[in-house]
Amino acid sequence: MEYTNIAYVLAAVLFILGIKRLSSPKTARSGNTIASVGMLIAIVATLVSYDLLDFQTIAIGMIIGAIIGAFFAIKVEMTQMPQMVAIFNGFGGGASALVAAAEYFNPANPSTFNSATIAISVFVGTLTFTGSFIAFGKLQGFVSGKPIVFPGQKILNALIAISIVFLGVYTVSMGADADPYFYGLVALAALIGITLTIPIGGADMPVVISLLNSYSGVAASATGFVLMNNGLIISGALVGASGLILTNIMCKGMNRSLANVIFGAVGLVQEASSSDGKQIQVKSASTEEVAMILEAAEKIIVVPGYGLAVAQAQHAIREVADFLENMGKKVLYAIHPVAGRMPGHMNVLLAEANVPYEQLLDLDQVNPEFEDCDVAIVLGANDVVNPAARHDTGSPIYGMPILDVDKSKTVLVNKRTMNPGFAGIQNELFGFDNTLMVFGDAKAMLTDLHKDLKEL
Amino acid sequence: MDMINIFTVFILAIFVGFEIITKVPPTLHTPLMSGSNAISGIAIVGAIIATKVGGELGTWLGLIAVIFATVNVVGGFMVTDRMLKMFKRK
Incomplete structure (x- = not known):
């Protein structure tokens, strides 16, 4: 030993x-x-x-698991990484809960401490499991990506939470007669994983995934306490800390508290406050015009958002950027912390398209660069470039740190339609004098632009 | 191992975690998440032990736990490697 x-x-x-x-x-x-x-x-x-x-059982389990894991790892598209991480968080939490459950039915060293850690481990693990599957479903489109809210939701969650505490206490204190309470605990932990995740959607997904990542670590640590196993405790603590740090970075990137993300259900609530919006007059441009504007530019900053991932346009933008660089222009990429659906989502997509990582700048690094930027190209990003975050105290995104694209001489915004972004608010940037809209699918638009640049 | 020892280990591990993870740059946050997915697959150790403790039911729970944890370990490390090999300099 x-x-x-x-x-x-x-x-x-x-x-x-x-x-x-x-x-x-x-x-x-x-x-x-x-x-x-x-x-x-x-x-x-x-x-x-x-x-x-039981080596036979172990071998069977490992072979099945390895095949599934390898299959996902090889097949997954980089645009689908958020789903992949979400479902893996779920497997991690599920594994921890199952180990703790096995220990419950056949405790090696029964004690109050042991029972208590089993209850915690099963609770966190099961919540992570069901929550992650909902998150996966939302990202994959099986479940509506929009926040699902209904009256009394918070009261329901509170009731479930209180019941879980009671069931946990009974599971620990009832000893041999605890089975019904234990099953109840599992069922309600599964339920609260769902009810806590369904009201969160869209651009808040990075927070949820980071948080579930943290939970999967906490679950592993709790299982370590059940088994009195150092390896699980340390590794689980590392993962828990990692998820928590990322969650914090994501919350800061949106200037919202964790409680506000989990219980706030942005998107539905704010629609009312935004519907008073004035009609914005926009100017649109064709790719030929864009090509001419870019020809005259020296410094160009690309701002990718979730729309880039949806359109799978990472290779197309790199080709355009390469072409511009060969014309002697400077091209940078501005990466907002919450761009995409998980931390670092845009970086991985652009790395896949062979964009050197030195060209990708964080919020703090890139904002001074917009001062002398000739053209900012916004691809499928919206809320992260909305100047309302600076001055409009009534806006749901007020206070959120944004990319200062409006300081560039010209801002090109590519969107499919004029539909507002996730937060359900119109973006005043689109009506600015220095803004031009280029409508269409990002990939198709960039392919056309590439052609027009060559024909200049 | 007694309870105090094990809590000491837990608390210190959290501090180590915070120290090293704050140094990971934002550009590597996705690989950090998938890599930590793989590390949380350490539950596989518990799953292996569970196949022993459980009798009939425990073996079944252990089997599913082994499958889940192996998916995490194998899938997590492989996909992280696949991503990291794409990060190139100029």
């Missing part, structure tokens, strides 16, 4: 070293390999040091 614990500590050290190497894209890939070696050590140590393991 001593050796096993040493192996777990070694595995944890390798996870930490692996994550440390994620501090730069240069070393990141080796970091991932180091972490995977840590996992291998933990698995092998477990297999060799416990007696009476």
Whole structure:
């Protein structure tokens, strides 16, 4: 048993070293390999040091799991990474809950502490499982991506939460007669995972995914307490911390509190306040005109948003950008923290299209760059470039840090239609004197633009 | 291992986590998430042990847990590698 614990500590050290190497894209890939070696050590140590393991069951499970995991990992499109991470969060939470449940039915060291950690682990794990599947469904389009709200929703959630506390306490205190309470706990944990996730939608998804990521770590840690296993506790804590940090970054990127994201249901509530909006007069331009504007420009900043991912236009924009760079122009990309549907979503898409990562700038780095920017190209982004966030105290996005695209000499906005963005508000940027709208699908528009640039 | 020890480990691990993860640049946040997915697959250790403790029901729960956790481990590390190999300099 001593050796096993040493192996777990070694595995944890390798996870930490692996994550440390994620501090730069240069070393990141080796970091991932180091972490995977840590996992291998933990698995092998477990297999060799416990007696009476059911190797047949383990082998079957691992083969099935490996096939499913490898299939997803190879097949998934980069635009679908948010769904992938969402469903994996669910599997992680589910695995932890199942382990804790197995321990409940056959406790190795029964005690109040043991029962309490089992209850916590099952609760967090099950909530993560169902919540992640709803998040997956929303991103994949199986469930409406819009926030689903109904009267009494908050009261219902509060009632479920209170019931869960009672069932948890009974599960711990009833000893051998706790089964009905335990099943009740599982059922309500599954239910609250759903009811807490359905009212959140669209642009708030990055927060939800980060939070569920954190929960999957917390669940693993709780299971570590159940089994008194250092390896699970440390790894779970790392993942929990990671998810929490990302959640915090996403909330800051929207200037909203976590409570506001979870309970606020933006999008439906605000529609009323935005419908008083004045009609905005927009000017639209053709791709030929855009090509001429770009020809005269020296510094161009591309602002990608979720629309770019939907249109799968990452390769198309890179081709246009390459062409412009060959004409001697400077091209940068401005990445807002909440652009897309998960943290870093745009970066991965552009990396897939071979855009060098040095060209991708964060909010703080890029905002001064707009001062002397000739053309800003906004592709499928909306709320993150809405100047109302600066001055309109009545706007739902007031206070949100935005990309200062309006400071550029010309702003080109590509959208499919004039429909407002996720927050349900019209964007005054579209009516600015220096703004031109280029309507159409991002990929088709960029392909046409590329052709027109060549024909100049 | 007693309770105090195990809480000490937990608290220290959280601090280490915060220290190292705040240094991950935004451009790598998606690989960080998929990589941490893989690490939370550490539940596989518990799942392997569960196949032993459980008797009939425990074995079934353990089997499903092994499947879930392996999906996380294999899928998580593989997709993270696939992403990270795309990040290139000029």
